[in-house]
Amino acid sequence: MSGNKIRNMEEFAALSGISRPTVSKYFNNPESVRASTRARIEAALEEHDYRPNIYAVNQNRRLTKNIGIVVPYLADPFFAEIARKLELRCIEAGWSPILFSAHGEKDLEVDILDSLRSMKPAGVLLAPLGRISDRGVIEKFCRDVPTILFDSNLDGIGEAFVGSDNFSFVSQSVEYLTRTGNPPVLFEMFHPANPNANKRRKAYMSMMDRLGFDPQIFQAEGHGWGFEEIGYKEGLRFLDQKPAQTDTVLCSNDRLAIGFLSACFERGIQVGRDENCTLRVAAHDDHPFSRFTCPSLTTVAHDYDQVSNKVIEMLFQLIESGGHFESRSEHLYPAKLVLRSSA
Amino acid sequence: MSGNKIRNMEEFAALSGISRPTVSKYFNNPESVRASTRARIEAALEEHDYRPNIYAVNQNRRLTKNIGIVVPYLADPFFAEIARKLELRCIEAGWSPILFSAHGEKDLEVDILDSLRSMKPAGVLLAPLGRISDRGVIEKFCRDVPTILFDSNLDGIGEAFVGSDNFSFVSQSVEYLTRTGNPPVLFEMFHPANPNANKRRKAYMSMMDRLGFDPQIFQAEGHGWGFEEIGYKEGLRFLDQKPAQTDTVLCSNDRLAIGFLSACFERGIQVGRDENCTLRVAAHDDHPFSRFTCPSLTTVAHDYDQVSNKVIEMLFQLIESGGHFESRSEHLYPAKLVLRSSA
DNA sequence: ATGAAAAGTTTACGCGCGTAAAGTTTTTGT
């Protein structure tokens, strides 16, 4: 790389000995120019390190190479992990992922969609906040920008939805717990942050009914995304009101369970499936940390890879289809029971 | 909002009854125009919802309103939490934060800086990977783009560094542990991901020396960012080789401790400061989840707020100074001992 | 009321690149 900075494509084209329109063509698609000229351009690129001005490029494109990725709460390791997978896939395929977190706030989600719209992204992967999302805004956004929904479904919104099958989670956990012990109480939030919680409650009711047991639900108070804290505080309340009826708790998700297990430990309650244990605890999601709880958490795992693969696949299909599908499709993947020590 | 879409500022200016240069001035700084014209523009804005094309805007600016935020590993809740704070601050102040994660990979960090450079950001907040960072690339980047380093310091690179004082962490933990029990073994990684680990080891050595104890260090094998896994596996190894000399373990960071506590639980070792406990465990960082370990983790906390406040303060100062400080400064904040149950 | 200062208007150019059109050179198949 020689030191002299190149101002624009004109200058770079001159240095490479190729005309500017051809150089422009090269940057849009290196395969679109003859191998010999490609070689000359790349030789010049080695020497002078020039990159097209992204703002000038994007101004003239109807769509950019940007992919928006929006998650409801990035400080939740579950979303951090999914976002990581999605980002890497986009990069591999030559797109520029731009990551946003709504930080659990409705207004921020709206702002994000707003600025995303003006970014002219080729496509957007959106995991909405869910219950508190501004449905109208999201609907409008999805009409203007090619969007795949994931994690939380919003009926009829977006070109497609990809996620895990909540019934699959709950049917497996309830089946396992009842088969190997007593029917579980469902420990969930009274104000769940996203629609998956509701689907899990329904699945629980239906499974318990099918198996001939009475459903029992404990609803934890609390708002927001501090699930561990809620699981802990309300776990203490749950334990202290001594629900003699059961020795088995099924938490709606792993983060609640992390807090709940912490409460059990504090109350000196032995959790697990050994004889000396008095409580079994299971949950759903297979949170990155649930291997390291004490005891390690028996849970039902998302098929992270399948889901993220499908999200990416649908996105690329959508882009190739010009941003619109004939009809909206929903893709649900079954979950996998992960037996650990807690139940 | 009327339905007719506005193509550009020219059209919008016509609709608002104000000339385009004045409208342009308004969007750059609403305060820079007379209150009466501001009102007219904003009235038109209510009706027609128009937004300047960001690509055209940024093409003509030397610097944009973008702030780059780069962290080494976003799936680590510690960084997710810091990133969240920094992002929100930038948004409040009217900037557009753009979040990047190197996902623990050197090449990605390089790519990020590369694309960040062409984004003409007003400033960048960079927490480098550390040991595996390509120092030359980062140095060059910081010469071209106004950058504040945080979390991991790289000597002499960037306009300033803001972080926590590693000596403060270790001096407090070691002082507390020795005062209330026996001197601790340091449990750390042999290949630490970032320079803070080295500083903590040095601080440990120096503190032990000062207090007249023999330092003992256990170095865990393993690479990468799966600290909990490493803490767990190597924790088992540590426990199984029965180091009779000590009943106190100081983990270099909380994530290692989360895995280590999991190993203790599996081996049936009671951790804590009660009489019936045989091991005390403490660590550093005050990871978001360390309140919920079993037992809850005694640790030394970053002053998250002070650090993120200072990072933001330095960033805005840097921007106002035109992107360069007279001299590089380092700002280290003391940590705070957090007593919980594990030690 | 009056003149200077402040703010707005009109006109014009430039930013760096996409891309169309017409003409020229190189490649390809036969």
Added chain:
DNA sequence: ACAAAAACTTTACGCGCGTAAACTTTTCAT
């Protein structure tokens, strides 16, 4: 070797906005 096809060059315009210059209108203090 030759014509057709493919690739490239030259020329030119447009994208949407920042901004400078010269001029006109509004505001404000005296």
